[in-house]
Amino acid sequence: MAVTDPRKDPARNVPATLASLLDEGRALLGTDADAMIDLRQLVTGISGIDRARQIIDPEQSLSEAAATRLRRAFYDRAKGIPVAYILGARGFWRHDFRVTPDTLIPRPETEILLEWALELLSVDDQVTVADLGTGSGILAVCLAVERPRAMILASDLSAGALKVARENQQTIVPSHPIHWFQGNWADCLADECLDMIVSNPPYIPDDDPHLSTGDLRYEPRTALAAGLDGLDDYRVLFAEAVRVLKPGGHILVEHGFDQSAAIMALLTQVGFTSLITRSDYAGLPRTTGGHKPGR
């Protein structure tokens, strides 16, 4: 079906009921389960009407402004723009994080990495932890919330991502400063200064066709692609990690479901021991942790 940009069609910018707007949305996005999830998220995010009230009162009217914003959102989603970028937010852990096209959209699997880090750090630990490749800041900010006595550092190559990460810290955990730095992984850090590194680096092979389809084509390529085998960033990151971790320090990284053997081999090569891989909610091996010997 031809999709008309509501910005160029003032006749469509009129008030409407929720039910009629949802019909317009279905006509654009389809009626499968994924499309329905997107539609409901857009309605909730833009109108502020929660899911229960959408179902109880489908005939309620939306203001002209809300109807117009919703029609634009349906149009943008029909073009392929991810819901999180349309709304400018995505939930992670217990918080709403601002996201922009400069940041990766946070994924639920990354909560497994966070949970693991929290298991290793007790609430009163006065440790120093770095989130390398912080993106929107999800790991750094959640660690600052959950471990108030820890010193948190976070790096990213992207100035745009760091700007968003700072905004998230100021909104979610303003009382806990995070030390942000723009750079290549840990290159700004002194030797043996960290107790723990958490990282979700890029890990998709450059020629993976998924990079140019679906939602991924809208996300920053520098957040996703990592050389021919998808392991280029781990090679640099692990060499840096051995330098900046204290003896006894931990590294926890996310990776692709088929990369755990390669990640273990790379960690072993640079001297990490006690390697363990944890699986995601679908049972796929997605997070590996290791320990720098010496304590």
Ligand SMILES: C[S@@+](CC[C@H](N)C(=O)[O-])C[C@H]1O[C@@H](n2cnc3c(N)ncnc32)[C@H](O)[C@@H]1O
């Ligand atoms: C997969 S994203 C993860 C973002 C965030 N940690 C998350 O889980 O949503 C990888 C991040 O690493 C950053 N990055 C890529 N290369 C980097 C490098 N050489 N040094 C530091 N950060 C880098 C990207 O800009 C991106 O924000």
